[in-house]
Amino acid sequence: MERKLTATTEIDVHFYDVDSINMVWHGNYVKYLEVGREAFGKEFGIGYMDIYNLGYVTPIVDLQIRYKNIVKFDETLIVETSYVPSKSAKLIFNYLICKKSDKTIVAEATTTQIFMTKEGEFEVSTPDFYREWKNRWIA
Numbered sequence: 001m002e003r004k005l006t007a008t009t010e011i012d013v014h015f016y017d018v019d020s021i022n023m024v025w026h027g028n029y030v031k032y033l034e035v036g037r038e039a040f041g042k043e044f045g046i047g048y049m050d051i052y053n054l055g056y057v058t059p060i061v062d063l064q065i066r067y068k069n070i071v072k073f074d075e076t077l078i079v080e081t082s083y084v085p086s087k088s089a090k091l092i093f094n095y096l097i098c099k100k101s102d103k104t105i106v107a108e109a110t111t112t113q114i115f116m117t118k119e120g121e122f123e124v125s126t127p128d129f130y131r132e133w134k135n136r137w138i139a
Contacts, residue, residue, distance in 0.1 A: 003138055005083040009039035010100060013075045024071040029107055030063065033095055036081035037111070040093065044083075046133055054129045055118055058091055062112040069099075069106045076100040085138055089126040090114050 011032055019025045041047030051058055071077065078100050084092035095109040115123035115130070 005040075005044055005137055006080055007036070007040040007043040008078060008080050009036060011035055011077045011079060013071055013073055013077065015073055018073045022072050026065075026067065029065055029067075029097070029109070032077065032079055032097060032107075033063075033065075033081075033093075033109055033111060036079035036095055037093060039079070040081040040083065044133075044137055046091075046130075051129075052118070054127070056115050056123065056127060057118060058113040058115055060111050060113050061090075063109070064111075065107055065109040067107050069104050071099065071106050077106065078103075083138075084110075085134070089123055089130070 013024055017024050017028045038047065041050065048058075076099070078098050080096040080098075082094045082096075084094055086092050091111075091113040093111050095107070095111075096105065097107040097109070098105045115127055117123060
């Protein structure tokens with residue numbers, strides 16, 4: 001059975017995150033997902049700079065967000081980022097974003113990232129470091 005890897009982080013909603021009707025603008029959720037991935041990377045040793053220093057980048061090729069409830073200025077969000085195992089050479093994450101105050105779910109999301117060399121070449125096979133990472137954390 002595979003181990004579930006999940007990292008949790010908090011985000012304060014700032015004034016610049018809301019639109020003219022005092023709701024978080026939908027595009028800011030992409031930023032919140034990024035914060036979640038950064039927290040996951042720090043916790044599990046597969047952060048952006050870890051990957052970059054090994055010669056790779058991981059651009060997002062698919063992004064899905066399902067909005068459930070509104071968020072307003074000065075609320076605090078909890079972003080839960082979960083790794084989704086895949087046999088392919090890609091990183092998949094599921095996200096659950098909820099309000100800290102009452103645990104109301106405000107969004108669910110999924111991202112898929114592929115591996116590319118720093119020179120921009122698509123990596124079709126699983127990089128050695130990623131295979132080793134999966135063996136350490138998932139197996």
